[in-house]
Amino acid sequence: MSDRAFARASWSLLVVVVIVLHGLASCSGAWDGPDDHTASNPTSPSSVVTTGSAFVPPADNPDGLSAWHQLETRDGRLVLVDGVTPYTLNSPLFSDYAHKLRTVWIPKGAGAAAYNPDGPFDFPVGTVVTKTFYYPDDGEHSDAKVVRADPSSDVVESLALDDVRLVETRVLVRRADGWHGLPYVWNADETEATLQRTGAIVQLTLVDDDAEVPLNYVVPDVNQCASCHATNHSTGAIDTIGLQARHLNTEVDLGDGAAPQLDQWQELGLLTGAPTADQIPKAAVWYDDAASLESRARAYLDINCAHCHNAVGAADTSGLVLDQSTEIGPELGVCKPPVAAGSGTGARLFDIVPGKPEESILVYRMETTDPGAMMPELGRSVTHTEGVELIAQWIESLAGNC
Numbered sequence: 001m002s003d004r005a006f007a008r009a010s011w012s013l014l015v016v017v018v019i020v021l022h023g024l025a026s027c028s029g030a031w032d033g034p035d036d037h038t039a040s041n042p043t044s045p046s047s048v049v050t051t052g053s054a055f056v057p058p059a060d061n062p063d064g065l066s067a068w069h070q071l072e073t074r075d076g077r078l079v080l081v082d083g084v085t086p087y088t089l090n091s092p093l094f095s096d097y098a099h100k101l102r103t104v105w106i107p108k109g110a111g112a113a114a115y116n117p118d119g120p121f122d123f124p125v126g127t128v129v130t131k132t133f134y135y136p137d138d139g140e141h142s143d144a145k146v147v148r149a150d151p152s153s154d155v156v157e158s159l160a161l162d163d164v165r166l167v168e169t170r171v172l173v174r175r176a177d178g179w180h181g182l183p184y185v186w187n188a189d190e191t192e193a194t195l196q197r198t199g200a201i202v203q204l205t206l207v208d209d210d211a212e213v214p215l216n217y218v219v220p221d222v223n224q225c226a227s228c229h230a231t232n233h234s235t236g237a238i239d240t241i242g243l244q245a246r247h248l249n250t251e252v253d254l255g256d257g258a259a260p261q262l263d264q265w266q267e268l269g270l271l272t273g274a275p276t277a278d279q280i281p282k283a284a285v286w287y288d289d290a291a292s293l294e295s296r297a298r299a300y301l302d303i304n305c306a307h308c309h310n311a312v313g314a315a316d317t318s319g320l321v322l323d324q325s326t327e328i329g330p331e332l333g334v335c336k337p338p339v340a341a342g343s344g345t346g347a348r349l350f351d352i353v354p355g356k357p358e359e360s361i362l363v364y365r366m367e368t369t370d371p372g373a374m375m376p377e378l379g380r381s382v383t384h385t386e387g388v389e390l391i392a393q394w395i396e397s398l399a400g401n402c
Contacts, residue, residue: 055069055107056107056126057107057126057128057173061180061182061195062195063194063195064184064192064193064194064195065169065171065184065192065193065194065195066192068128068130068171068173069081070084070103070105070128070130070171071084071101071103071130071132071169073161073190073191076160076161076162077158077159077160077161078101078132078158078159078161078164078166078190079157079158080103080157080158083105084103084104084105085103085104085105085254085265085268085270086101086102086103086155086156086157086252086254087102087103087104087155087248087252087261087265088102088153088154088155088156088250088252088261089102089153089242089247089248089250089303090153090246090247090248090249090250090282090283090284090285090299091153091247091283091284091285091286091299091300091302091303092151092153092242092303093241093242093303093304093379094304094379094380094384094387095133095379095380096206096215096217096379096380096381096382097135097148097149097150097151097206097382097384098133098134098135098151098167098217099133099134099135099136099151099156099164100131100132100133100134100151100156101130101131101132101134101156101157101158101159102129102130102131102132102156102242103129103130103131104127104128104129104243104270105127105128105129106123106124106126106127106269106270107124107126107127110124110125110126110127111124111272112124112266112269112270112271112272113127113243113265113270113271113272114272114273115245115271115272115273115274115275116244116245117245117280117281118244118245118281118325119244120239120240120241120243120244121240121243121244121245121271123174123240123243124174125174125175125176126173126174126175127173127174128171128172128173128174129171129172129173129240129243130169130170130171130172131169131170132159132166132168132169133166133167133168133169133170134159134164134165134166134167135147135164135165135167135204136149136163136164136165137162137163137164137165138207143165143188144203144204144205145204145205145207145212146165146204146205146206146207147206147207147208148206148207148208148213149208150287150386153250153285154252155252155253155254155261157254161190165204166186166190166193167185167186167202167204167217167219168183168184168185168186168193168196168200168202168219169183169184169186169193170182170183170184171183171184172238172240178237178238179237179238179239179240180238181222181238182195182222183195183196183197183199183200183219183220183221183222184196185200185202185219196219196221197221197222198221198222199218199219199220199221199222200218200219201216201217201218201219202216202217202219203215203216203217204216204217206382213382215381215382216381217381218378218379218381220378220379228241228307228308228376228378228379241303241307242303245262245274245280245281246280246281246282246283246302246324247283247303248261248262248265249261249262249277249280249281249282249283250282250285252264260276260277262274262277262280263276263277283299283302283303283324284296284298284299285299286299286300286303286387286390287386287390293390293393293394293397294394294397296390296394297390297391297393297394298324299324300387300390300391301322301324301391302322302323302324304376304387305322305375305376306321306322306323306324308376309321309322309323310322310323317339318338318339318340319331319336319339320332320333320336320351328398332352333350333351333352333360333361333362334350334351334352334354334398334400334402335350335352335353335354335400335402336350336351336352337349337350337351338351338361343370343372343373344361344365344372344373345361345364346361346364346365346368346373348360348361348364349361349402350402352395352398353395353402354395354398354399354400354401354402355395355396355397355398355399355400355401356395356396357391357392357393357395357396360395362391362395363388363391363392363395366383366384366387366388366391367383367388368383369381369382369383
């Protein structure tokens with residue numbers, strides 16, 4: 001018997017044992033699934049189900065993703081457990097061309113998230129947010145070769161495992177002392193993801209019509225979560241990045257036809273206090289040619305850079321503020337010399353030189369893959385060619401001289 005066949009046979013035997021043990025445990029009271037619906041047993045990624053009262057998130061950090069009862073593999077698909085809601089963003093953050101399945105879940109009776117027009121929503125204790133990073137399969141069903149293509153802003157509710165390569169799932173859980181981030185890496189059989197506190201490097205190859213590009217995909221360690229998610233440098237507290245009004249104000253179809261996502265959140269009890277969609281700020285979709293060039297470029301910089309480059313962020317000493325509300329001028333980088341970038345300037349004098357992207361530090365730091373100069377510092381190993389082109393076009397459109 002081959003090693004692979006032996007492993008699959010051993011797994012099948014383990015599943016049978018778990019099912020038997022689970023049946024015995026059910027007689028004396030067992031684990032309770034979320035929101036009075038069926039969900040996978042936390043000890044197994046198979047479709048063993050049970051019914052009980054509202055699920056309570058683990059107080060510790062479980063080794064297996066399945067213990068969170070947000071996602072499960074069933075009938076060849078990665079699906080959401082009942083009571084878990086998928087969501088999407090207008091413009092997703094670039095992560096080495098990875099696609100993302102995003103979910104949010106609030107415990108029964110915990111209340112709804114409080115609406116905020118300008119910053120992250122305030123979610124109740126017990127909230128669990130997940131983001132599963134995956135790539136479309138290249139058609140050869142190779143573990144290493146994946147398709148290089150920008151993801152869309154469409155909501156993703158499930159994934160056919162034969163068509164994708166699961167890489168990792170990041171969990172954000174809101175506890176009494178704040179948010180905690182945990183990275184889980186999927187196994188080769190895509191049956192379970194395991195907590196990797198020290199992070200990991202997954203070797204992949206990005207494939208498109210023109211080339212194959214080696215990619216060392218970096219899974220962040222537990223401490224690195226704060227590098228992006230601690231959006232306030234003074235407090236150091238972790239918060240969500242995408243769960244803000246302007247990023248979430250889009251239409252999605254959750255089965256009953258397309259409707260404003262935040263209206264649906266209010267109907268589901270996930271959000272309270274939000275006005276109607278036409279009164280909520282809205283970021284552009286960065287690749288939508290129907291939107292203005294400026295709105296697309298500003299939305300791109302906002303989601304990819306502003307978690308650090310905001311007035312109180314980790315990059316506050318740089319003097320460069322890239323959130324969507326910053327007016328065009330020195331604070332946005334126009335004709336602004338760097339405070340302390342060293343070799344990260346690419347021998348260029350200003351962050352943004354109107355009409356001259358080739359002389360702008362911002363473009364250089366987006367293009368380079370030098371770890372000491374590239375921006376963002378974490379979350380990418382390759383250049384986002386399409387993103388660089390967008391920002392270069394926007395800079396070229398700006399009038400003025402330095």
